[in-house]
Amino acid sequence: MIKKVLVSALLAGFALNGSVANAADTEINIYSARHYQTDEALYGNFTKQTGIKVNRIEAKEDELLERLRNEGANSPADVFITVDASRLAFADQMGIFAPVKSEVLDKRIPAHLRATNWYSYSKRARVIVYNKDLVQGDQVQTYEALADPALKGKVCTRSGSHPYNLSLGAALIQHNGAEKTEQWAKGIVANFARAPKGGDTDQIKAVAAGECGVAIANSYYLARLMNSTKPEDQAVVAKVVAVWPNQKTSxxxxxxxxxxxxxxxxxxxxxxxxxxxxxxDEAQTYFADGNNEWPVVEGVKVSNAALDKLGPFKEDTLSIGKLADTVGEAQKIYDRAGYR
Ligand SMILES: [Fe+2]
Known part of the structure; x- marks a missing residue:
């Protein structure tokens, strides 16, 4: 016991190296804002491999952050898991994370998917879906094109202040500059088919129903519908066309x-x-496939019918950690543009 305390005290002030830090700990407490069916196997296999018992608290992101804030230095939590770069950036700005020094992580996780204080473990893409009865495919090949006045009354998205759209805005600022991004946000608002409401799946369904001509959604929502055996989901899929945006640019x-x-x-x-x-490799497969996402580690493949069907595409390789630099600006731009 004394030894354990000493080891912990010695290690507390340092960035940890995986090879020396594994002496004492027999349990881990994970706060996760992410839960999928395959997570059971994910955590179970970790315990099998390491003998470390996993205790999990799963709740909404805000609740977990509030809990961490209240617990402060006495928090039992060891690891925080959540989704979306702007949420991770927000958590990081709260000062909850500590940097880790790990050759394994530096080698396995591509540099642009590592932030100073956290790591990416699965990837999703923000795709465009359209209804071919209402818009032409060549009108909607880029995010920027969705602000074109030719699409007036056709565009649907979830709320502009949702982290998914803030992260997209943060990326557009880095590619196109703040001024152009503000023009873009105004153009999106001017093109709305309806005021933003619902989640990404609701936008895809509204495109299928013809209420919207084109929408933006995360790839896993589309993949989930594609992999669904429900006839109503298949009917939605049959009505929409998916686009990998910005293939000729960013x-x-x-x-x-x-x-x-x-x-x-x-x-x-x-x-x-x-x-x-x-x-x-094993955890990457569970972690990504559980939510129809892609692994971040190169060479790891998931066998997922929808993702196979959607096929390969050119990814934006902006540093995911640096998106944090422009998320706040994206929110201000959206506020001024009335993108709520
Ligand atoms: Fe989501």
Whole structure:
């Protein structure tokens, strides 16, 4: 016991190296804003491989962050998992994470999908879907094109302040500049078929129903409908066409699920082991496929009928950690443009 305390105390002030940090920790406490069926196998296999018991608290992102804030230095949480770069950036700005030093993670996770204090573990793309009875395919090949006055009354998205749209705006600012992004946001608002409401799946359904001509949605929502055996979902899929946006320019906007070690983690060694485990071939498959996403580690493949059908595409390779730099500006631009 004394030894354990000493080891923890010694390690607390340092960025941890996976090879030296694994002596004491026999348990790990994970706060996760992400849950899918395959997560059971994911966590079970980690325990099988390492003997480290996993305790999980799953809740909405805001609740978990509030909990971390209240618990402060006494928090039992070791790792925080959530989705979306702008949410991860927000959590990071709260100062909850501590940097990890891991050769495994540096080697396995591509540099542009690593932030200073957290790592990406699965990728999703922000795609365009359209109804070919209402718009021409060549009108909707880029995010920028959705602001074209030719699409007046045709465009649908979820709320502009949703993290998915803020991350997209943050990326557009980095590619096109703030001024052009503001013009773009105004153009999107001027083109709305209806005021933003619902989630991404609702936008896809509204495109199928003809209420909207074109919409933006995360790829996994579309893939989920494609993989669904429900006739009503198949009817939606039959009505929409998917586009990989910006193939001739920046590439399609990529977002991620991610995780990081918490600053006050009592089991820092176990936390590093877990973060490294999430980058293993096996965990990558579970983590990505559970939500119809792509693994971040190169060479790891998921066998997913919808993703296979959607095929390969050119990804935007902007640094996911640097999106944080322009998320706040994106929110201000959207507010001024009335993109709510
Ligand atoms: Fe989502």
């Amino acid at each position: 590439g399609t906007h990529i977002n991620v699920s991610g995780a990081g070690m918490l600053k006050n983690a009592p089991n820092k060694g176990a936390a590093v082991k877990f973060l490294e485990y999430l980058a293993s």
